[in-house]
Amino acid sequence: MLNIFKRLWQVNWAEQWQYRANLIMYLLYWLVSPIIYLSVWTSIASAKGSVNGFTAGDFVNYYMILLVADQFTSNIVIHNFAYKIQDGSLSGELVRPIHPMLTNTLVNNLAFKALILVGFTPVWLILTLIFKPDFSGVTWQGVLLSIPAMLLGFIIGFLLSAAITSLAFWTTRVYSLHEFYYAVILLFSGQFVPLTLMPKIVQDIAQYLPFQLFMYYPIQLILGKLTTAQIIQGFVVGLVWLGLSILFFNFVWRRGVKQYSAVGA
């Protein structure tokens, strides 16, 4: 099995490396919205002194760490898998004795991340020089705890995206549905604004959803802003969702593959 992963890594890394010119473009997309939100909130906070306890500096710290957390927890499953169902090219992968989603697609995502990190690191360092975040509140415990949190966030996000992408077995086109899912993430992950500034009802719901593991929860862990009780609750909710997303993905995948009709192939 290890050999299979090693070979898949070589193939997928070579494939991603071909597109290294696109890296700059991807980085541009990935930068714009956090910088917009950062600007909006720091401009409000510096006009008023603070927003609900957040100073301009706090917002800078939050969004600078958000850029990192987003890098680690996000995935590109829809871009890399949906078209295979649409044009029938998945057939070739289905006859192999390994799981297409949990081997090839997973490794492809990891190769993409590895490549992105190469471009991401210098850009992020330049941004820290421009925005001058204050990371004096960051603790080692927080950083260490954030690693399993982001790993959990990545796995759950990967399985949920994989399950939603697999709905293409029935509908062929799945991009609209994915756009809806993306809006849900935007609302509950803390991407737009730290969740504590959201309306109370959104905060209450977000606590029990997995999406805060993508951004808000690891960010606050790193910045050392969570109480012990909140940290434990976050991990418990995360583990429950890990179980649920495994079940959900398995359910959709098994039925989907039976449904698959290899369009166009």
Next chain:
Amino acid sequence: MHFLKLISTFLKVNIQMSLAYRADTLVNILLNIMWLGWELLGLSIIFNNTTTLGGWGIGELIALLGVFRLINTMMASIIWPNTEKFNQSIRDGSLDYTLLQPAPSMFLVTFSRITIWRMWDLLLSIVLIVAGVRMAGDVATPLNILTFLLLTVSGAIVLYSLWIVLIAFTFWFTKFDNNVTILQALLDAGRYPVSVYPAWVQIIVTYLVPIAVATTVPLQALRGDLSLGRVLIFLAVSVVAAWAASLVWKAGIQRYSGASS
């Protein structure tokens, strides 16, 4: 007359194409409404925490959202789909047929694809602008409204010209598939008044990729913040931009040698 006829033919063709995907169209409209709801929710969260953003109140931000969506509609209904078609036609050489047709190639490349359902966004945009201006309580004089309309059009022309230049670069660098990404990525900055951004971002979105010229500036005119001199400068800039873009386009066409033929 000639051009109107061509545009109405393009509209007809595109309506027929979109009728093939009726369910898709319906889902897209629903998603569009959802995003509008999200944008308004975002504004309400912002204004729960403050009374002004970059010196503007919530009414003005709603009007700005309307102007932004107007520009966004132009991009999503015409510019992006035609970019896709153009890049494809450079790759497979089908641009040959466009160039052979007895109409200006820039016109054909701009209007041959139109995403019809997006047009409904125009209506939403106008509702947002009117409602926003009313909420802001600004007294929009007829002159302000006129300059607002002129500057919206001229801002759109500036962005359109930039687009022509960007896609014309493909004639020189054939593998330049990402020709419009910078425009697409930065467009979102138009949602908020340019005064909220750090100085270096302001410079980028005002001079380099002048999204602010099509969003913040027209709204400033509506509020009566712009002097006549500045209005004239912005109008002149759009004329120069359009002229320069058509020159670049012509030079690009000269270089085009066709693919695979």
